[in-house]
Amino acid sequence: MALSTQHIYEPLTEEKAVALAIKLNLFAEDAVLACREIGDGNLNLVFHVTDESNKGVIIKQALPYAKVVGESWPLSLHRAKIESDALKQFAQSVPQYVPEVYYTDETLAVTVMEDLSHLQIARAGLIQGKSYPLLAKHVGEFLANILFYTSDFALDPQEKKELVKQFTNPDLCKITEDLVFTDPFFDHDTNDFEEGLQEDVEALWADFQVKLEAAKLKKKFLTNSDALIHGDLHTGSIFADEYTTKIIDPEFAFYGPIGFDLGQFIANLLLNALSRNEEEREELFIQAEETWNVFSDTFTKLWEKDSLEVYTNVDGYLEYVLKTTWRDAVGFAGCEVIRRTIGLAHIADLDGIADEEKRLAAKHHALRLGKALLLNQQSITPDILHEIIKVTA
Amino acid sequence: MALSTQHIYEPLTEEKAVALAIKLNLFAEDAVLACREIGDGNLNLVFHVTDESNKGVIIKQALPYAKVVGESWPLSLHRAKIESDALKQFAQSVPQYVPEVYYTDETLAVTVMEDLSHLQIARAGLIQGKSYPLLAKHVGEFLANILFYTSDFALDPQEKKELVKQFTNPDLCKITEDLVFTDPFFDHDTNDFEEGLQEDVEALWADFQVKLEAAKLKKKFLTNSDALIHGDLHTGSIFADEYTTKIIDPEFAFYGPIGFDLGQFIANLLLNALSRNEEEREELFIQAEETWNVFSDTFTKLWEKDSLEVYTNVDGYLEYVLKTTWRDAVGFAGCEVIRRTIGLAHIADLDGIADEEKRLAAKHHALRLGKALLLNQQSITPDILHEIIKVTA
Numbered sequence: 001m002a003l004s005t006q007h008i009y010e011p012l013t014e015e016k017a018v019a020l021a022i023k024l025n026l027f028a029e030d031a032v033l034a035c036r037e038i039g040d041g042n043l044n045l046v047f048h049v050t051d052e053s054n055k056g057v058i059i060k061q062a063l064p065y066a067k068v069v070g071e072s073w074p075l076s077l078h079r080a081k082i083e084s085d086a087l088k089q090f091a092q093s094v095p096q097y098v099p100e101v102y103y104t105d106e107t108l109a110v111t112v113m114e115d116l117s118h119l120q121i122a123r124a125g126l127i128q129g130k131s132y133p134l135l136a137k138h139v140g141e142f143l144a145n146i147l148f149y150t151s152d153f154a155l156d157p158q159e160k161k162e163l164v165k166q167f168t169n170p171d172l173c174k175i176t177e178d179l180v181f182t183d184p185f186f187d188h189d190t191n192d193f194e195e196g197l198q199e200d201v202e203a204l205w206a207d208f209q210v211k212l213e214a215a216k217l218k219k220k221f222l223t224n225s226d227a228l229i230h231g232d233l234h235t236g237s238i239f240a241d242e243y244t245t246k247i248i249d250p251e252f253a254f255y256g257p258i259g260f261d262l263g264q265f266i267a268n269l270l271l272n273a274l275s276r277n278e279e280e281r282e283e284l285f286i287q288a289e290e291t292w293n294v295f296s297d298t299f300t301k302l303w304e305k306d307s308l309e310v311y312t313n314v315d316g317y318l319e320y321v322l323k324t325t326w327r328d329a330v331g332f333a334g335c336e337v338i339r340r341t342i343g344l345a346h347i348a349d350l351d352g353i354a355d356e357e358k359r360l361a362a363k364h365h366a367l368r369l370g371k372a373l374l375l376n377q378q379s380i381t382p383d384i385l386h387e388i389i390k391v392t393a
Numbered sequence: 394m395a396l397s398t399q400h401i402y403e404p405l406t407e408e409k410a411v412a413l414a415i416k417l418n419l420f421a422e423d424a425v426l427a428c429r430e431i432g433d434g435n436l437n438l439v440f441h442v443t444d445e446s447n448k449g450v451i452i453k454q455a456l457p458y459a460k461v462v463g464e465s466w467p468l469s470l471h472r473a474k475i476e477s478d479a480l481k482q483f484a485q486s487v488p489q490y491v492p493e494v495y496y497t498d499e500t501l502a503v504t505v506m507e508d509l510s511h512l513q514i515a516r517a518g519l520i521q522g523k524s525y526p527l528l529a530k531h532v533g534e535f536l537a538n539i540l541f542y543t544s545d546f547a548l549d550p551q552e553k554k555e556l557v558k559q560f561t562n563p564d565l566c567k568i569t570e571d572l573v574f575t576d577p578f579f580d581h582d583t584n585d586f587e588e589g590l591q592e593d594v595e596a597l598w599a600d601f602q603v604k605l606e607a608a609k610l611k612k613k614f615l616t617n618s619d620a621l622i623h624g625d626l627h628t629g630s631i632f633a634d635e636y637t638t639k640i641i642d643p644e645f646a647f648y649g650p651i652g653f654d655l656g657q658f659i660a661n662l663l664l665n666a667l668s669r670n671e672e673e674r675e676e677l678f679i680q681a682e683e684t685w686n687v688f689s690d691t692f693t694k695l696w697e698k699d700s701l702e703v704y705t706n707v708d709g710y711l712e713y714v715l716k717t718t719w720r721d722a723v724g725f726a727g728c729e730v731i732r733r734t735i736g737l738a739h740i741a742d743l744d745g746i747a748d749e750e751k752r753l754a755a756k757h758h759a760l761r762l763g764k765a766l767l768l769n770q771q772s773i774t775p776d777i778l779h780e781i782i783k784v785t786a
Contacts, residue, residue, distance in 0.1 A: 152615045157570055158563035160615075165558050170551040177550055182703060208708045215704035216713060222545045222553075226616050310575060311608035315601045320609065 009064070009077060009107060017047035017059045024103050024112060027051050042066065043075065043251070048117060056115035058099070061108060062251070066175075076171040079251040080109035085166065086253035087113070089228060093145040097138055097247050116246050119239035126235060126272045127349055129280070131242075136287040138245035139238070139265055140294025147258050148302040150228035153309045164225050169254040173221075176231065176252065180335050181218035184343040185211050193342035196360045200367050201342050213374040217331045225255035233261040234268040234336075234347070259325045263332025266291060266385075268347070270333070270369065271340055273389060274362045275349040285386040292329075292382040296322055327377045334373030341366040368392040402457070402470060402500060410440035410452045417496050417505060420444050435459060436468065436644070441510060449508035451492070454501060455644070459568075469564040472644040473502035478559065479646035480506070482621060486538040490531055490640050509639050512632035519628060519665045520742055522673070524635075529680040531638035532631070532658055533687025540651050541695040543621035546702045557618050562647040565624065566614075569645065573728050574611035577736040578604050586735035589753045593760050594735055606767040610724045618648035626654040627661040627729075627740070652718045656725025659684060659778075661740070663726070663762065664733055666782060667755045668742040678779040685722075685775040689715055720770045727766030734759040761785040 012020070014035040027033060031051040039046035043066055050056035062080040066073040084104040091098050099114035122132060152160055183190045186205060193201055204210060230237070231252030239246040266288045273284035303318055311317055340347045341363050350366065353359035369392045373380065380388055405413070407428040420426060424444040432439035436459055443449040455473040459466040477497040484491050492507035515525060545553055576583045579598060586594055597603060623630070624645030632639040659681045666677035696711055704710055733740045734756050743759065746752035762785045766773065773781060 152612070157615055158567060161561050161563045161566070165561050168554050168558055170554045173554070174551060186703060211704065211707045212709045212713070215707055215710045218704065219545070219714075222550055223617055223619050225618055310579060311604065311611065314604045314608055316605045317608045320605070321612075 007107060009109060011063065012045060012047065012059065012061050012108070012110070014047060018049055020059060020110070020112070021049045021057055026057050026102060026112070027055070048115065050115075056117060057102065057112055058115050058117075059110060059112050061110045064109075077109035079169065079172055080104070080111055081106050082167060082169050082172070082253055083249065083251040084111040084113075086228065086230070086250035087111075089150065089163075090142075090146050090247070090250070093149045094142050097142040097245055099246055099248060116239045116248070119241050119244060119246060121236055122238040122240045122245075123235035123268070123272070123348065125240065126269075126284075127275070127352060129276075131283065132240045132245070132287075133242060135238070135240055135245055136290035137294050138240075139233075139247075140291045140296075141298050142245070142247055143233075143261055143265075143291075144295045144298035144302060147227040147229070147261075148299055148306075150255075151226055151258070153303065153307050153312060156308065163228065164255040167228055167254045169231075169252065172231065172252045173254055173256075177218065177221065179344050180339050181214060181221060184335075184339040185214045190344045191342055192344055192346065194360060194363065197342060197363055197367070200364060204338070204342075204367060204371065207371070210371055210374050213331060213377070214335060217328070217335055217374075220257045220328060221260065224257040226258040227255065228253060229256040229258070230261045231256065233265045235265070235272065236268075236347075257328055257332075258321075259328030260332050262292070262295060262325070262329035263334075264336050266329065267333035267336035267340070267373075268349075270385065270389065271337060271347060271366060272349045274365050274369070275353055281389065282386070285389070288385050289382045292326065296326075326382065330373050330380050331377045334370045334377075336370075337366050337373060338370035341370070365389075365393060400500060402502060404456065405438060405440065405452065405454050405501070405503070407440060411442055413452060413503070413505070414442045414450055419450050419495060419505070420448070441508065443508075449510060450495065450505055451508050451510075452503060452505050454503045457502075470502035472562065472565055473497070473504055474499050475560060475562050475565070475646055476642065476644040477504040477506075479621065479623070479643035480504075482543065482556075483535075483539050483640070483643070486542045487535050490535040490638055492639055492641060509632045509641070512634050512637060512639060514629055515631040515633045515638075516628035516661070516665070516741065518633065519662075519677075520668070520745060522669075524676065525633045525638070525680075526635060528631070528633055528638055529683035530687050531633075532626075532640075533684045533689075534691050535638070535640055536626075536654055536658075536684075537688045537691035537695060540620040540622065540654075541692055541699070543648075544619055544651070546696065546700050546705060549701065556621065557648040560621055560647045562624075562645065565645045566647055566649075569624065570611065570614065572737050573732050574607060574614060577728075577732040578607045583737045584735055585737055585739065587753060587756065590735060590756055590760070593757060597731070597735075597760060597764065600764070603764055603767050606724060606770070607728060610721070610728055610767075613650045613721060614653065617650040619651040620648065621646060622649040622651070623654045624649065626658045628658070628665065629661075629740075650721055650725075651714075652721030653725050655685070655688060655718070655722035656727075657729050659722065660726035660729035660733070660766075661742075663778065663782065664730060664740060664759060665742045667758050667762070668746055674782065675779070678782070681778050682775045685719065689719075719775065723766050723773050724770045727763045727770075729763075730759050730766060731763035734763070758782075758786060 018033045018035045033049055033051055035047050035049045037045055038048045044063055045061040047059040048056055062077050064077055066075050084101050087098050087101050099116055101113045103112040148154055230250045237249045269284045269288045273281040303312055350362055353362055372388055372392050411426045411428045426442055426444055428440055428442045430438055431441045438454045440452040441449055455470050457470055459468050477494050480491050480494050492509055494506045496505040541547055623643045630642045662677045662681045666674040696705055743755055746755055765781055765785050
């Protein structure tokens with residue numbers, strides 16, 4: 001489909017979004033459409049187009065800059081293509097866990113996709129104390145499928161190398177390289193933390209062991225092209241309700257280390273746990289452990305069923321891959337916990353704690369947790385995450 | 394320069410090679426040129442064009458198939474561009490160790506370059522018992538420079554990602570994935586070994602620990618894009634004399650694991666050692682150790698002088714990078730030693746031993762050495778390579 005009449009990029013208005021929806025025949029001919037821009041506005045415009053019966057579509061358009069630091073940080077529009085290509089790639093193995101893509105326009109950096117507004121962003125729900133009984137199972141299955149089926153275990157290595165090229169994503173990777181792996185570990189002007197954390201943060205910057213582990217993890221992020229990863233799988237990139245889970249926003253997708261998404265997701269569960277009273281945390285630890293268990297079981301089944309790699313029959317190889325994946329995930333979780341506490345991009349789980357004393361206590365705890373994850377990658381197992389939270393309290 | 398009148402590929406003849414040299418003004422106008430095809434003919438045509446004073450140039454043309462297994466194995470002509478691009482990339486930091494490229498023609502898959510026929514292929518010289526007192530120093534410096542300056546330590550990660558794309562080399566990588574990392578470890582029809590080795594080879598195929606290590610190393614080769622590696626750095630890819638070393642034939646170049654070239658080079662030194670009487674081996678062990686020491690010292694100097702990566706100042710990071718590089722090099726050397734003994738592509742060092750008993754003994758030794766390298770990557774240090782040769786004798 002090539003329906004665009006545009007040959008140059010320009011930001012859509014609500015009127016133009018509606019016109020595009022009509023042109024694409026996504027609604028009945030006589031439908032009366034309404035449109036609202038609902039993006040958080042950092043990197044993208046998001047138009048929600050609906051008819052009278054409230055049937056809707058989402059029209060997402062990339063902006064050529066990152067608003068989060070003003071218009072001075074230019075960002076490649078190519079990320080819109082990365083996002084829609086990644087959604088389509090993921091849909092090959094797990095269509096149930098991603099929004100359907102109806103249309104993409106590279107020039108306009110536009111993706112038209114399934115409306116998920118009947119669901120809630122998981123972060124928002126978790127902050128409200130909601131339970132998502134299937135979230136861990138779904139995320140574990142999602143990750144096992146997308147990571148296995150885009151890896152050299154399941155693809156001809158030549159085909160995989162073409163995908164590595166297709167998903168080369170330097171602009172968005174740089175954001176992660178800087179904001180997750182680098183700036184929070186140095187006295188850098190992108191950092192943003194409360195005054196009460198100053199002493200802890202300075203201790204972190206002076207901790208060469210912590211920095212050495214962060215350096216090794218950054219190196220993995222820069223050089224390991226294991227599989228097509230989501231690249232930004234925090235709880236704000238997930239729509240959910242009691243029965244359904246949909247992973248959105250893979251504009252950071254690229255061929256990266258297999259443990260990264262797991263680490264980011266689990267870190268965000270743990271950060272939500274830190275925002276709660278002790279007696280309400282258990283559920284999050286169970287979710288984190290279950291995510292790993294489902295991932296590990298599903299990955300094992302796919303490995304046994306669909307591997308093209310002859311070495312997958314060798315005793316110990318699967319165990320090696322799973323063990324190193326978990327170990328890296330723990331390390332990546334450590335980086336995520338730290339950067340969400342003192343880096344540029346915070347999370348409402350912690351920042352939203354109204355009581356200053358409690359908020360600062362949670363953030364102090366997060367810094368100790370992040371450090372413990374970084375320094376104990378070899379020994380932390382999925383079943384003792386709640387212990388790590390306790391000993392770092 | 395775009396001097397080609399060709400719009401489609403065809404293999405050059407000696408006459409056409411001469412015509413190209415004239416068109417490129419590489420000789421005096423009135424020179425009388427001679428031409429000889431001197432390639433070993435497996436993958437490429439190599440024309441040596443000379444004038445009366447024996448001044449010469451090399452015109453190398455990729456063939457669209459690999460002759461080594463008949464014309465039925467098609468090979469992308471793109472490798473000619475990879476080779477000339479890699480030579481130019483290497484020349485940015487170490488022009489003294491590569492032939493100068495005068496001209497490239499993508500359509501014809503032709504590279505015109507410096508004539509190095511006053512030098513000898515190092516493998517041939519080593520088999521004759523020649524000494525190359527500067528070989529280890531030069532190869533160590535070459536590798537430290539090309540690997541450091543094409544890595545994320547020295548390049549902007551965004552620029553590096555473009556180079557990763559540029560040097561994507563699926564066809565040639567597949568040869569290594571199959572012939573170095575896979576086939577020799579399984580009962581595969583590309584394997585080629587003497588009857589007397591049957592028992593040892595079957596024991597190797599049944600050794601799950603050996604296969605597990607080979608699997609891990611293959612995974613690194615498939616997924617680690619540390620730096621632009623040569624990809625085929627055996628002693629047959631090196632021209633040398635007493636004073637000079639020139640690395641040729643980087644058609645296998647791609648972004649791969651930093652320890653691979655070191656492992657292949659050292660393995661080929663050790664294989665040459667095995668082809669000699671015990672009292673004539675010491676020189677090779679010294680060369681192997683010196684290659685590492687020079688690499689390590691040079692890499693350290695470049696790291697301290699030219700790093701862009703802020704983590705390079707962190708205590709322990711350089712040591713970590715060097716340690717994992719050496720450990721991987723030991724493993725890659727193990728794969729190379731084994732595949733050169735029982736895989737498709739043999740080496741004259743071993744096959745050329747006329748006495749059958751001695752030849753078989755050397756090959757048995759090589760298999761034990763390869764296994765020892767694979768199983769002891771963590772404990773073998775550069776100074777005990779001669780001990781490993783002794784204990785596996």
